[in-house]
Amino acid sequence: MKDWARVWENIIARVRRPSRYVGREVNARSSTSFEEASLKICLIFPDLYEIGMSHIGLHLLYLILKERPGYFVDRAYAPARDLEAILRQEKVPLLSLEAKRPLKDFDVLGISYPYELCATNIVNILDLAGLPALAKDRPAPFPLILGGGSAVANPEPVAPFYDAIIIGEAEEAILEIAETVRQAKEGGATKAELLEALSAIEGVYVPSFFEPVYQGETFVGLKPLKPGYEKIKRRILPQLDQVPYPYRPPVPWAEITHDRLAIEISRGCTRGCRFCQASSIYRPVRERPIERILALAEEGLAATGWDEVSFLSLSAGDYSCLTELIVAFNRRFLPEKVALSLPSLRVGSLNQTIIKEIKKVRKTGFTLAPEAGTERLRRVINKDISEEALWETARLAFEAGWRHLKLYFMIGLPTETPEDLEGIVSLARRLTRIKGKMGPQVNVSVSTFIPKPHTAFQWEEQINLAETEARLSFLRARLKGRKLRFKWHKPEQSFLEGVFSRGDRRLADLIYLAFQLGARLDGWSDELRFDLWRTAAQKLGLDLERYLSARALLAPLPWDHIDLGVTKEFLLQEREKALGQEVSPDCRWARCLKCGVCDFKRIKNQLVKECKLPPIVSVSREEEEGRFTYRLVYQKIGWARFLSQLEVMRAFHRAVRRARLPVSFSEGFHPLPRLSFARALPVGVESHYEVAALELRRRLTPREVKERLNEVLVPELAVKEVRFSSPEAALKLPEEVTYEIILPAPVTQEQVAAFLAQRSVTLVVRRGKKEKEIEIRPYVVSLTLKEPQVLELVLFEPAQGGVRAVEVVAALLGTT
Numbered sequence: 158m159k160d161w162a163r164v165w166e167n168i169i170a171r172v173r174r175p176s177r178y179v180g181r182e183v184n185a186r187s188s189t190s191f192e193e194a195s196l197k198i199c200l201i202f203p204d205l206y207e208i209g210m211s212h213i214g215l216h217l218l219y220l221i222l223k224e225r226p227g228y229f230v231d232r233a234y235a236p237a238r239d240l241e242a243i244l245r246q247e248k249v250p251l252l253s254l255e256a257k258r259p260l261k262d263f264d265v266l267g268i269s270y271p272y273e274l275c276a277t278n279i280v281n282i283l284d285l286a287g288l289p290a291l292a293k294d295r296p297a298p299f300p301l302i303l304g305g306g307s308a309v310a311n312p313e314p315v316a317p318f319y320d321a322i323i324i325g326e327a328e329e330a331i332l333e334i335a336e337t338v339r340q341a342k343e344g345g346a347t348k349a350e351l352l353e354a355l356s357a358i359e360g361v362y363v364p365s366f367f368e369p370v371y372q373g374e375t376f377v378g379l380k381p382l383k384p385g386y387e388k389i390k391r392r393i394l395p396q397l398d399q400v401p402y403p404y405r406p407p408v409p410w411a412e413i414t415h416d417r418l419a420i421e422i423s424r425g426c427t428r429g430c431r432f433c434q435a436s437s438i439y440r441p442v443r444e445r446p447i448e449r450i451l452a453l454a455e456e457g458l459a460a461t462g463w464d465e466v467s468f469l470s471l472s473a474g475d476y477s478c479l480t481e482l483i484v485a486f487n488r489r490f491l492p493e494k495v496a497l498s499l500p501s502l503r504v505g506s507l508n509q510t511i512i513k514e515i516k517k518v519r520k521t522g523f524t525l526a527p528e529a530g531t532e533r534l535r536r537v538i539n540k541d542i543s544e545e546a547l548w549e550t551a552r553l554a555f556e557a558g559w560r561h562l563k564l565y566f567m568i569g570l571p572t573e574t575p576e577d578l579e580g581i582v583s584l585a586r587r588l589t590r591i592k593g594k595m596g597p598q599v600n601v602s603v604s605t606f607i608p609k610p611h612t613a614f615q616w617e618e619q620i621n622l623a624e625t626e627a628r629l630s631f632l633r634a635r636l637k638g639r640k641l642r643f644k645w646h647k648p649e650q651s652f653l654e655g656v657f658s659r660g661d662r663r664l665a666d667l668i669y670l671a672f673q674l675g676a677r678l679d680g681w682s683d684e685l686r687f688d689l690w691r692t693a694a695q696k697l698g699l700d701l702e703r704y705l706s707a708r709a710l711l712a713p714l715p716w717d718h719i720d721l722g723v724t725k726e727f728l729l730q731e732r733e734k735a736l737g738q739e740v741s742p743d744c745r746w747a748r749c750l751k752c753g754v755c756d757f758k759r760i761k762n763q764l765v766k767e768c769k770l771p772p773i774v775s776v777s778r779e780e781e782e783g784r785f786t787y788r789l790v791y792q793k794i795g796w797a798r799f800l801s802q803l804e805v806m807r808a809f810h811r812a813v814r815r816a817r818l819p820v821s822f823s824e825g826f827h828p829l830p831r832l833s834f835a836r837a838l839p840v841g842v843e844s845h846y847e848v849a850a851l852e853l854r855r856r857l858t859p860r861e862v863k864e865r866l867n868e869v870l871v872p873e874l875a876v877k878e879v880r881f882s883s884p885e886a887a888l889k890l891p892e893e894v895t896y897e898i899i900l901p902a903p904v905t906q907e908q909v910a911a912f913l914a915q916r917s918v919t920l921v922v923r924r925g926k927k928e929k930e931i932e933i934r935p936y937v938v939s940l941t942l943k944e945p946q947v948l949e950l951v952l953f954e955p956a957q958g959g960v961r962a963v964e965v966v967a968a969l970l971g972t973t
């Protein structure tokens with residue numbers, strides 16, 4: 158069998174940020190090996206690693222499946238353009254992260270559809286896997302291409318790429334699907350038989366069992382092809398902890414967007430903002446008890462070594478016992494220097510206790526999302542917040558220590574007038590005046606309103622590009638000033654998101670053609686090539702603006718067969734109320750509005766009733782015995798050579814926490830373990846002798862420190878030697894260092910001899926921002942050609958100055 162791991166290493170050695178592709182993260186191991194597994198599943202996030210690893214949804218499924226005996230579960234992410242180019246050039250398929258296997262070798266590829274602008278990445282991943290993009294062109298049952306994620310609230314634009322799609326919460330459904338696939342595999346089922354079996358599982362949508370019907374340019378409905386299979390009911394988890402799993406998420410080597418332990422404190426929101434699709438996708442509200450949240454934090458932190466926790470929720474400020482939760486969390490974890498990254502709190506959620514607790518934690522920016530500039534428009538969207546309440550919350554946030562206030566607004570909301578835009582400006586300006594001259598920095602972020610399926614505004618018009626530009630210019634001209642910053646979402650991205658949000662199956666052809674033309678990673682504003690989408694639409698004769706237009710209330714909609722539970726009648730009622738500026742209450746605390754989601758037996762709002770502070774198992778705070786410095790010698794070999802120095806440092810910081818070493822911490826809001834490193838080894842370079850200094854508060858034997866660290870480190874970063882040291886001597890490096898260098902092309906003995914014969918070799922090198930000429934010959938102690946492409950270099954490396962091995966090679970090869 159081909160050594161894919163070696164092929165992969167050779168490839169990622171040539172790309173930017175190879176640590177995205179190395180895999181082997183701590184906690185990323187299935188209980189069964191690839192070879193022995195009766196079912197092999199690869200979960201794929203169609204965006205870059207740093208985004209995918211920050212997404213909790215797919216991780217939960219990974220953790221659930223990974224524990225099942227007999228299953229092998231792996232992950233993959235979208236490649237960046239540089240990796241894709243090499244894969245295509247060298248005709249190497251995209252491999253899974255852990256087993257380094259071609260995606261084709263799996264039984265199930267679960268490719269999520271978390272947001273609309275990752276559609277071309279889905280096609281790209283299938284293409285790089287060597288699989289036809291369209292389900293109809295894949296007659297074999299395996300690998301089954303399975304979808305899911307928030308954007309499948311309208312799956313139609315991507316439906317032709319998938320064999321089956323999970324609608325709703327997948328924690329239970331994924332196990333039923335996995336078992337069905339395993340049985341189909343064992344029984345030698347055909348694809349038709351497999352799809353038939355899958356369609357019997359609640360929440361599973363098989364797109365090929367429906368056929369779209371058009372009259373001319375107009376979509377007139379989806380024709381069900383299987384009797385009794387007309388609507389796909391969303392899967393809803395009655396309780397958040399319905400499906401248990403150990404909370405030990407994989408710990409990334411590379412820095413990711415949300416680099417911390419995420420804990421979902423509640424799911425669902427019933428505030429009923431009329432533009433909000435998540436409101437329909439995740440209803441009803443299900444809160445986790447405080448004890449359970451703390452237990453997840455306990456388990457997750459011990460298993461990962463993260464030093465920060467974030468509370469996830471659609472509206473964390475509404476969590477019934479937020480004050481008690483924050484107090485309990487700080488009581489338990491602040492002594493261990495674990496920070497709480499606070500979610501955006503809603504207006505009115507700040508009280509004196511929370512402010513007192515918040516003063517103890519690290520703060521980034523305080524976010525308020527009024528969404529609209531005037532109280533009138535806020536009533537239309539059912540976000541009935543008065544300007545005074547906004548002011549008071551901002552003032553309290555400022556008092557609690559925040560200095561940056563982020564304000565989120567939308568433009569183009571139904572019924573918006575120039576006064577509403579003026580309202581954004583005046584509100585932002587007013588908030589900069591809190592506390593006189595020392596008032597906060599106010600950052601205003603604006604995005605274009607997108608009418609999303611399953612919302613009260615799903616029938617409304619989305620403003621076009623020209624109108625978006627005009628309204629943005631209006632704001633740009635006015636939101637200026639020392640304490641004001643204005644940011645906006647790229648209008649072309651909102652345009653495409655709007656097209657796909659309410660699109661039909663014809664858009665699959667557009668996605669495919671845009672992909673062929675080179676569209677990728679469209680969610681990244683610097684990657685989006687809007688011209689390619691225009692060209693593709695023109696070639697297919699698709700009028701994209703048409704997708705932004707208002708829909709007739711009685712017209713069939715492409716997502717009518719997707720039953721999220723919220724009824725059309727309820728949405729129409731809410732639309733009527735919006736036009737009359739009538740506010741609907743939150744059914745969490747007021748009466749039920751009969752949206753259609755709850756059955757009031759299993760499915761209903763579940764709030765934490767008793768806000769009691771749980772007894773906190775106090776951490777045994779060992780007395781500080783003193784300060785003990787250890788000198789650590791570790792290796793960085795094999796695949797770990799792809800880690801940058803920053804990544805190695807982070808890996809050690811987390812390992813020290815996982816090993817529960819009594820480490821000393823630095824002072825300040827972001828205390829770090831007192832652990833320093835002698836030098837920064839470049840990415841791609843292996844080393845058998847790297848040095849770090851660690852300071853502990855309690856005296857442990859060097860042997861114990863070494864053993865405890867190696868228990869939680871990967872062998873490629875193993876600690877080889879630990880001894881007591883004075884702080885001054887701990888980071889001292891040997892002055893002569895031996896390098897083994899693999900050259901890109903062979904050199905001759907004569908070249909080496911000629912180099913060594915020179916008494917002076919000068920080289921222009923870059924040090925920081927400056928270029929300077931240095932003499933390198935005196936630093937070269939010896940240079941030996943071991944093989945035509947392998948050099949051994951012994952270099953004199955003084956504490957200051959000196960020359961790098963790569964620079965000696967450049968001088969030898971004349972490639973300076």
Ligand code: SF4
Nearest residue numbers: 744749750751752755
């Ligand atoms: S059915 Fe009633 S209680 Fe349940 S989410 Fe809808 S409005 Fe709220």
